[in-house]
Amino acid sequence: MELFIQQLVSGVSIGAIYALLAVGYALVYSVYNFTNWAFDAFMAFGAFMAFVGISSLFMPFWLAMILSILLTILLSVGAESMAYRPLRERKAPRLFMMISAMGVNLAVVNIINLIFGGTFRKFPVESVQPIFVGNVSIGRMDLIAGLISFGVLALLWLFLYRTRWGLGIRASAIDIQTAALMGINNNAVAIIIFVITGVLSAIAGVFYGIKYAVYPMMGIVTIKAMIASIVGGLGSLPAAIVGSMLLGVLETLVSGYISSSYRDLFSFLFLIVILLFFPNGLMGKNVDEKL
Amino acid sequence: MPATSALLEIHDLSVYYGGIRALHGVSLRVERGEIVAVIGANGAGKSTLMKTIAAVKSYQNGTIFFEGQPLPKDTHKVVTSGITLVPEGRRIFAPLSVRENLLVGAYTRSNRQDLEKNMEEVFQLFPRLKERIHQRGGTLSGGEQQMLAVGRALMSQPKLLMLDEPSLGLAPIVIDAMFETIVRLNRDLGLTILLVEQNASLALELCHRAYVLKTGEIVMEGTGKDLLEDPRVRASYLGIK
Numbered sequence: 387m388e389l390f391i392q393q394l395v396s397g398v399s400i401g402a403i404y405a406l407l408a409v410g411y412a413l414v415y416s417v418y419n420f421t422n423w424a425f426d427a428f429m430a431f432g433a434f435m436a437f438v439g440i441s442s443l444f445m446p447f448w449l450a451m452i453l454s455i456l457l458t459i460l461l462s463v464g465a466e467s468m469a470y471r472p473l474r475e476r477k478a479p480r481l482f483m484m485i486s487a488m489g490v491n492l493a494v495v496n497i498i499n500l501i502f503g504g505t506f507r508k509f510p511v512e513s514v515q516p517i518f519v520g521n522v523s524i525g526r527m528d529l530i531a532g533l534i535s536f537g538v539l540a541l542l543w544l545f546l547y548r549t550r551w552g553l554g555i556r557a558s559a560i561d562i563q564t565a566a567l568m569g570i571n572n573n574a575v576a577i578i579i580f581v582i583t584g585v586l587s588a589i590a591g592v593f594y595g596i597k598y599a600v601y602p603m604m605g606i607v608t609i610k611a612m613i614a615s616i617v618g619g620l621g622s623l624p625a626a627i628v629g630s631m632l633l634g635v636l637e638t639l640v641s642g643y644i645s646s647s648y649r650d651l652f653s654f655l656f657l658i659v660i661l662l663f664f665p666n667g668l669m670g671k672n673v674d675e676k677l
Numbered sequence: 678m679p680a681t682s683a684l685l686e687i688h689d690l691s692v693y694y695g696g697i698r699a700l701h702g703v704s705l706r707v708e709r710g711e712i713v714a715v716i717g718a719n720g721a722g723k724s725t726l727m728k729t730i731a732a733v734k735s736y737q738n739g740t741i742f743f744e745g746q747p748l749p750k751d752t753h754k755v756v757t758s759g760i761t762l763v764p765e766g767r768r769i770f771a772p773l774s775v776r777e778n779l780l781v782g783a784y785t786r787s788n789r790q791d792l793e794k795n796m797e798e799v800f801q802l803f804p805r806l807k808e809r810i811h812q813r814g815g816t817l818s819g820g821e822q823q824m825l826a827v828g829r830a831l832m833s834q835p836k837l838l839m840l841d842e843p844s845l846g847l848a849p850i851v852i853d854a855m856f857e858t859i860v861r862l863n864r865d866l867g868l869t870i871l872l873v874e875q876n877a878s879l880a881l882e883l884c885h886r887a888y889v890l891k892t893g894e895i896v897m898e899g900t901g902k903d904l905l906e907d908p909r910v911r912a913s914y915l916g917i918k
């Protein structure tokens with residue numbers, strides 16, 4: 387029983403990381419109808435910047451985290467203004483946007499590889515004592531990762547549903563041209579969205595790096611966020627979060643009770659089974675309701 | 678361009694879609710306090726004219742002056758400078774509630790204290806919207822959606838309200854109510870209105886002045902009354918021999 391609860395907590399914390407990534411994809415997709423393939427490179431970039439902050443600049447963890455978030459925001463907004471906006475302004479088909487995103491991805495991952503090399507590195511945080519609740523031991527980093535991730539998602543929800551800018555983003559997700567006719571600056575919305583995805587990918591990168599390792603290709607894990615969003619129901623933020631939690635818990639249970647080498651097999655099986663019974667995902671509904 | 682008193686002054690405007698010319702040498706003006714109608718058949722270029730003023734569509738040739746200043750070329754800046762378009766087909770935000778749709782309309786407003794008061798004014802104009810305030814826009818009937826589209830545009834407190842075929846797809850009784858509201862907006866609140874319509878008789882009855890657009894060119898202009906009596910207009914646009 388204790389083991390099961392420990393697994394559950396660990397699963398929720400990895401699920402929370404998937405949720406950050408899934409929401410980042412959903413946000414860009416909902417407004418621009420293209421998959422931001424550069425997102426996983428941003429995640430690796432965020433992890434490496436925090437890594438540098440701690441191991442080379444001797445920053446405390448929280449400061450390295452802030453540094454990583456700020457630099458990843460710069461990268462994300464830079465990609466928007468140099469790789470996506472020019473295409474959008476020329477009304478390029480979305481396939482071009484995706485190819486452009488892949489280009490950004492390749493460039494960022496390879497620059498990281500060039501500077502740091504392709505080896506796996508342990509993220510430089512001391513392994514702290516787990517917290518005991520009764521006989522259940524909970525990893526301190528699992529707890530912090532879960533809490534911060536949920537906190538960020540809650541803030542994002544408040545921003546989208548309780549502020550004027552959030553309303554502007556939701557309107558843009560529904561009909562970007564009519565949003566402009568109502569006085570919403572499309573380019574300002576794009577910057578806000580890419581600031582948000584910068585924050586999400588940096589945080590996800592740092593916590594994923596702590597849980598596993600830091601390496602240039604670590605962004606490959608975003609495939610899990612894709613699975614999670616499809617399981618939940620494509621394009622909806624709450625569905626992305628639910629799908630991520632389910633996937634995170636399933637994976638830790640499989641690793642804990644069966645074998646970690648079957649983990650990914652089960653993830654894809656899960657996707658197939660869900661799609662067999664729920665072709666639109668668990669919470670998939672009308673396509674017009676995107677956020 | 679000499680400075681004139683007109684609120685909106687368009688001179689020699691030409692607009693192309695690729696190589697195809699949709700507007701050719703269009704000149705028109707809208708004075709403060711007027712209702713100006715542009716009538717024309719399907720495909721004449723009415724929506725293109727609206728979209729060009731709203732800066733959704735760019736133009737190759739000509740000038741557009743608003744309050745004596747060149748009109749900005751960014752869609753959102755046109756709204757800030759005081760022109761709001763109710764687009765063809767209404768284009769309300771279907772998943773958002775009626776209230777949220779109205780709030781999107783108020784996006785550019787800086788004096789946000791008056792927002793609730795302004796919303797009340799919209800509800801006085803369209804009491805049906807108040808009954809449906811928390812309903813999703815997509816669940817409204819066509820007539821209610823048109824009310825919402827007009828109400829949403831009014832929330833930006835425009836100096837010039839543009840309407841692209843407000844009668845499209847509505848039942849005759851609903852059209853009458855909508856046009857009565859348009860007249861009231863102009864007469865009681867002093868709002869300047871530029872509207873384009875395929876439904877020529879309705880538009881000519883309520884407007885002060887009108888232009889006839891034919892395959893991208895202005896072929897006639899005059900007061901609504903004059904055009905209603907013009908034999909060519911009667912034959913081509915009103916179906917009266």
Ligand SMILES: Nc1ncnc2c1ncn2[C@@H]1O[C@H](COP(=O)(O)OP(=O)(O)O)[C@@H](O)[C@H]1O
Pocket residue numbers: 694697699717718719720721722723724725726
């Ligand atoms: N996006 C577009 N691309 C190419 N041609 C267009 C486009 N929109 C309109 N047109 C053409 O421009 C002309 C005017 O169209 P429009 O302004 O929509 O007319 P109206 O609103 O009077 O029915 C038509 O011949 C139409 O086919």
Ligand SMILES: [Mg+2]
Pocket residue numbers: 723724725765842
């Ligand atoms: Mg039209």
